Amino acid sequence: MADYIPTPEPIEENAEVESAPPQSRRRGIVIVVVVILALVAAGVWWRSTYSENTDDAQVNGHLIQVSSRVAGQVAKVYVDENQVVKAGDVIAELEPSDYKVAVENAEAALASAEANAAAANVNVPITTVNTGSNLNAADANVSGSHAAVVQAEEQLEAAQANNTKAQADLKRYKPLVEKDVISKQQFDAAVAAADAARHSEEAAREGVRVARERETQAKAQLKFAQTAPEQVAAQSARARQAQAQVAQAQAQLDMARLNLGYTKIVAPAAGIITRKSVEINQNVAPGQNLLMLVSLEGLWVTANFKETQLRHMAAGQAVEIEVDSTGKTYHGKVTQIGGATGSVLSLFPPENATGNYVKVVQRVPVRIDFTNLAGEDPNHELRPGLSVEPKVSVK
Numbered sequence: 187m188a189d190y191i192p193t194p195e196p197i198e199e200n201a202e203v204e205s206a207p208p209q210s211r212r213r214g215i216v217i218v219v220v221v222i223l224a225l226v227a228a229g230v231w232w233r234s235t236y237s238e239n240t241d242d243a244q245v246n247g248h249l250i251q252v253s254s255r256v257a258g259q260v261a262k263v264y265v266d267e268n269q270v271v272k273a274g275d276v277i278a279e280l281e282p283s284d285y286k287v288a289v290e291n292a293e294a295a296l297a298s299a300e301a302n303a304a305a306a307n308v309n310v311p312i313t314t315v316n317t318g319s320n321l322n323a324a325d326a327n328v329s330g331s332h333a334a335v336v337q338a339e340e341q342l343e344a345a346q347a348n349n350t351k352a353q354a355d356l357k358r359y360k361p362l363v364e365k366d367v368i369s370k371q372q373f374d375a376a377v378a379a380a381d382a383a384r385h386s387e388e389a390a391r392e393g394v395r396v397a398r399e400r401e402t403q404a405k406a407q408l409k410f411a412q413t414a415p416e417q418v419a420a421q422s423a424r425a426r427q428a429q430a431q432v433a434q435a436q437a438q439l440d441m442a443r444l445n446l447g448y449t450k451i452v453a454p455a456a457g458i459i460t461r462k463s464v465e466i467n468q469n470v471a472p473g474q475n476l477l478m479l480v481s482l483e484g485l486w487v488t489a490n491f492k493e494t495q496l497r498h499m500a501a502g503q504a505v506e507i508e509v510d511s512t513g514k515t516y517h518g519k520v521t522q523i524g525g526a527t528g529s530v531l532s533l534f535p536p537e538n539a540t541g542n543y544v545k546v547v548q549r550v551p552v553r554i555d556f557t558n559l560a561g562e563d564p565n566h567e568l569r570p571g572l573s574v575e576p577k578v579s580v581k
Contacts, residue, residue: 243489247570352383
């Protein structure tokens, strides 16, 4: 009978060998998971270096103080508190009667100035013609008066010669009449002739004087007539002055019309009415604040970043802006980085005495403008003062 060979029992080591692979797989899986988590953490950390964000930021806008440019009594008020208005909408109206009268007065003054200017302009060519004619006439008068002087002097010379001859004849006749050489009648004729010659000489001398005076007067008239260019220039200056008065009257009319237009107080921009203090029958003065207009256009964000966050920040970088009130995200870009920290720009800057200095991380205001506010906020949900959280892409 053959020998019986018993089957060997399973060795315990084989069992350990069979259970070893699952444990190795588990260790490998743990290692892989750890590596993946490390890579994810590293990626998140690296990703975080691509942006800088802060929750110390808010929406800013233009707060417009609306006031009257002229004095007057409020006749109508067209808006209420928290009412939305568009640019150009009439907010209130002042009583316009006084300003209408001022416009009419200015129109009358302008018409008068235009009439004076027209008359002055017409006088310029008239003065030119008249002065030219006067100059020619004065020149001719001088020539004529000089000729009269020459003629009078010639007549004086003739009268002097006749008088000399007559006086000489009288002297010769006087001894002859005493000796009865000539008759008494001839002597009397010689005396009469001498007297007539003397009077003729005196008349001729007076004629020379009168002619010379007329010549002097004619020369004076000629000298005045020779100022024709100056007279024309003076009239032209008066015409220009009249034209300047027209321009002045026109400016006064324009100002009166502007003041009349200022009686209607209009919204300078689209926005919301706040702090309304204007009422009907209220007397207002120029520059008096009537209400506050919160503009809904041209909004921007002022974000106070830590100084350690500004290392890679620059103008033009894209920004994602999360708004707390709406829960929406808007887009913008960095426009300006403040020129000083917020503490320096505060009303009471901090003082750090020597030996008592404590380093504190400072914050710098950064302006962020919206890039598509009209498209992303068509209903004007954003308001100045809302808290936001901007995230600036710095890489």
